[in-house]
Structure formats: structure tokens, C-alpha cells
Amino acid sequence: MNRTFDRYSSICFALVGALFVVESRNISTSAYGSEVGPNMFPLGLGLILILLSLRLFWESSRKTAGDSASGNVAQLQYKRFFIMLAATFLYVFLLEPIGYILTTFLFLFISFQVMGSKSYLKTTLVSLCFSVGVYYVYVNLLKGTLPGFPVWSGM
Amino acid sequence: MSAIQYLADGFLIALQWHNVIYAFIGVLIGTAVGVLPGIGPMSGVALLMPVTASLTSGLEPEHAAASALILLAGVYYGAMYGGSTTSILLNTPGESSSVVTTLDGYQMAKQGRAGAALSIAAIGSFIAGLFALVALVFLAQPLSDLALQFGPAEYFSLMLLGLCAVSGLGGKSMTKALIMTVTGLLLATIGIDNVSGVARFTYEIPNLYQGLEFLTIAVGLFALGEVFKSIMENDNSSTPVIKVGRILPTAQDLKQSAAPIARGSILGFFVGLLPGAGATLASFFSYILEKKWSKTPDRFGKGAIEGVAGPESSNNAASGGAMVPLLTLGIPGSGTTAILMGALLMYNVQPGPLLFSDHPQVAWGLIASMFIGNVMLLVLNMPLVKVFAKIIETPPHFLIPLIIAISVFGVYAVQITTFDLVLLVLCGILGYYLSKNDFPLAPLVLGLVLGPMIENNMRRALTTSNGDFMIFLTKPLSLIFLACALLWLIIPLILKWRGKQVVINEEA
Incomplete structure (x- = not known):
């Protein structure tokens, strides 16, 4: 397991989540005849993605103290x-x-x-x-x- | 009409000559996919999805859907048969659901009983496959009748349960599995909104209005991802293949493995029914069970035939069991069934309770063809197992570029845009790096397939309740589903917290 990858990917996923949150605010908020518009689903998911990324970031930084011996045996071509x-x-x-x-x-x-x-x-x-x-x-x-x-x- | 009568109609479809050929091609390719290490059932089905789409393009939509599904499902359960071959002969599992087969299968091969191990695996798979099918036939109608009473709130909660189950068991880290699920759901929102017709996240790029094509992403993540992996990590070293020898098992072999096959079939079917658990988990459970029930547990790991018969039966039964929620509820429980569902949606056939009344040809034709396919597989795997063992010797330097070429051809044939080809390659790179770092890919695909349906059902439910989220908790069935979903996420966490080893499902 590669912790650096985890850390950077958690930042990337958080950015993706933030992008969806910001952009979904530009979508009209309500559809005719309904209380819930097309923006709600991506907005909520974006927030969840940000929270999950934060958790991954926390997990990856917490493990740094522990196991550091992750020898990659296979030679990469x-x-x-x-x-x-x-x-x-x-x-x-x-x-x-x-x-x-x-x-x-x-x-x-x-x-x-x-x-x-x-x-x-x-x-x-x-x-x-x-x-x-x-x-x-x-x-x-x-x-x-x-x-x-x-x-x-x-x- | 009774289930038997529907099944008879299904056989009329499945026995049409072109469908027999499709089933044959499906199980043949499936066996090859299972035999070849590096291509699992998921990438095999994904890779062939666009190819079948172009093969069946001349047929009527309903017939095309039936034929395509017959072929793709053939690949799925064919791979379950084929996976045992490399486990036994090479000690390398062809796909993850036959990992446990290596434990005893390879030992048997070393003792010169490779033929017996291979044939018991084939016989066990056959019996288990038939058992799962019969159970599917009798469960299909009652389950879809039940599901017809679901409203949007129940559907939303049920799909959420499916997603949570797959994420909970999805990989080494639940956080990562959940991230992948949510990303899949988010990617599914790109394009024109189904309910209101508003364009979301399209940035006026014409290719995005249709949304990201499921097919492109699935082929990229699975097929190309695995190809890139073998380009990067495989050093072309070859292990000697053990000679097959005598094929027929002895009477004692058969006697010893009868009970494990029966237990494996039943266990596998029920594990397959559960969302998130799949063939891999089923084979693990079966092995553990056989070892516990055996009077001589120390024989396991040293070439006990029970250790081959049980797991091999249960992974096949699980792949049959996994078809039940897909066909009756419209909810795939694993990566491979998610891809099958994507294929159905491509033909505008909505899996779910209405499948059996709206498209009986597709549903029953598929079920009937699985009976035929299993018989074909038994024939292919018993006398011809020596031929298939030769496939292992296919040089990878020919195989890998050909897989890339087939992916590119398939995606281009269906989409006809360079945009999708670029997306395909990018998904391949992402698929390689993500799965290398323990981000499971199956939840993403599942999210992508279920995304639009979850969103529609949620919004329909909220529209009827005037935006009150309590509707998901006040409907009793919906509440039960949500509670199960929550449990599915919490129980593995508690087990891990208490320091227990949790069995996980790497690829289903």
C-alpha cells in the first residue's frame, strides 16, 4: 500500500467533490411541481465525497507512524x-x-x-x-x- | 402460467440456432477468460459487451437483447469453470474466485491427479450451476411479485442497501470503497437530467450531454486497467505447466466429493444472493466449511479432493445466485452483474420486477440458455480440458496488444467518437493506479449503473412527500432496508475494531 498515493488521491477526490458542490449551485434549484431540484443529488454527494476524502487523508497520515516497510518486490517496467x-x-x-x-x-x-x-x-x-x-x-x-x-x- | 411453462417458452428462444451459437461462443470465451490469468470475468464481460452490441445490431431490439445477454452471461459463468484450470495446473488462479482452489488443486496436480481435480471441478461446477438455475426459476416469480409492490421510497432504500453492501465488503479499506461508490454516483449525474431536462456539468461539450457512457468506463477500468497492469508488472517468466494425465475421476474421488459439492452448491447460491458477497467469498466460505466438517482436516492443503470440489461448486452456484437480485429486483450485487445490467440498459431493457412480464423473451430465454450453456461447459471442460490447458501457453506479447485493439474497436464501433476512445484510455490508466492502491473498482461501476435510478427514485419519493425525508423512515420496508444498509457498514467496522480478520471480496 502506498500512503503517498492515498494522500494525494484523497486531495484529488476532495477537489472533485468540491467541484461538484460548487458547480451544482449553478444548476436551477427546483423543478416544476417538485420540491427537490436537479441540483440536490450531486450537491449532497459532493459533500459526502469531501467528508470521505478527509477521512482517507486522516487515515493515511495516521498510518505514517506505524508500518513503513512496504517493499515493492515486483520490478516495474x-x-x-x-x-x-x-x-x-x-x-x-x-x-x-x-x-x-x-x-x-x-x-x-x-x-x-x-x-x-x-x-x-x-x-x-x-x-x-x-x-x-x-x-x-x-x-x-x-x-x-x-x-x-x-x-x-x-x- | 407456471414457472415451468415460462421456462419451456424460454427454451424455444434459447434453442434458436443463433442463440445456441451465441451461448456456445459465450461459454467458450468465458472458459478462455477464466483460464487466462490477468483477465477476470469482469474485464471479459466488459470487453465483449461492445462486441456483442455490434454483432447483434441487425436483430430486433428484444431479440438482440436476449442474444447479447445469453453470450455475456455465458462468459460470466464460463469463467467460473475455466478459473479452476490454471489454479490446478499452474498454482496461479485465473481469477479471484478460484484462489482457494490452488490450495488443494495444485497439490493434487503435483501428485499426478491433475485430471481428477479438473474433472471434479467441472462436475461440481455443473451440478452447482444447475442447482442455482432451478432455484432461480422458482424464486424469480415470487420475488418479482414482491418487488412490484415497492414504491420509489422502497426502491431507493433497497438500492442504497446494495451499494452499502458492495462498499462494506468491497476491499481492504471501506473508506476507499465508499469513495469509489460516491464517485460513481457523481459521474452518473453528468449529462441531461432525466427528470427536469436540465443539463448538468456538461460545459457545452456535446459529448457530455448524453452522460459518460457506461460501456466506455467499464471497458477502460477493467479491461485496459488489467492490461496496463500486466504491461507494467509482468516479466514474461513462465512456470512449467503440469501434464493433465488421466481425466476421469475414480469412484472413490466421486464418493468423497459428492457431499462437498452438494454443500458448496447450497452455500454458494445463498452467498450469491446477498449483495456484495460474491463468488470469491462463496468459495472461501465453502473451503472453511469443508475443512471444519471433515473428519481428517489435516489432509487439507495436501491434495484433498474435497478442497477442490466444494469451493469450485460454490463459486459457480454463487454466480447463478447473483443473477437473482439482478433479474428480479434490478439491483446488481457485484461488479460483473453491474456490467450485465449495463448491457441490458444499453438495449433499453430495464431489469427488475417488470422484466419477467415486459420482456419474458429476454428473462426466460437467458435462464433457459444457462441450462444449455452449463451442459456445453461440462462437455468443453471434461474431454477438452487438455486443449484449454494449451491456452495458458498463449504468449502474452500477442495477447496484451490484441486486448487493447479489441477494446478500442469495441468502444469505437458503438460510440463512433474519438472522445470516448480518449476517455477509454484515461479510464484504463486510472483503473490501473486505483486498483493497484486498493481502491476497488466494482463499487464505482455499480454507482455509475445505479446512479440515475437511485436519483430518480429518491426524487420521486421526495416529490410525493413534498420534500420530507422522513418518507424513507416511515415506510416500514424502506426502514428495514436502510437499517440493513447501516448494519452492513457498521458490522465490518466493529469486527475490525475488535481485531478480527474480515474476509473481503476482491473481485466478484
């Missing part, structure tokens, strides 16, 4: 994680501009390699099969919508 995260974000943002097949193929190809695939042939085959297969089945057989090839490619 930050480099791999950030490459994959960046690849996923790129995939998501480029999906509409350059189309499903191209982005999916590239994303899979790159991430298979990052994750430690040894053979280029296998990687290419699997990514090609998945991207083309999903596109064909979904768009041609099930008549769904996916961005095809970019307009400028002329395909």
Missing part, C-alpha cells in the same frame, strides 16, 4: 509501459484521420515488438490478419461503420 501508452494514444488519435486498417496494423505491429515478440513474420501476419479481418467482417458482413482508408490515398 516503466519504459515498456510508457511506450505502450504513447502507442495507444497515437492509435486512438489517428484512428479517424488515417483509417482503421492502417492504424490498427501499425499499432499491433509496434506493440507486439515492444512486448517482446521475436519473429517479424509472425508479428506481421497476426497484425495483418486482425486489422483486415475485423474491418472486413464488421464493415462488409455486419454493415457497421469504421473509418476506412484516408481520403487522400484514393482507395
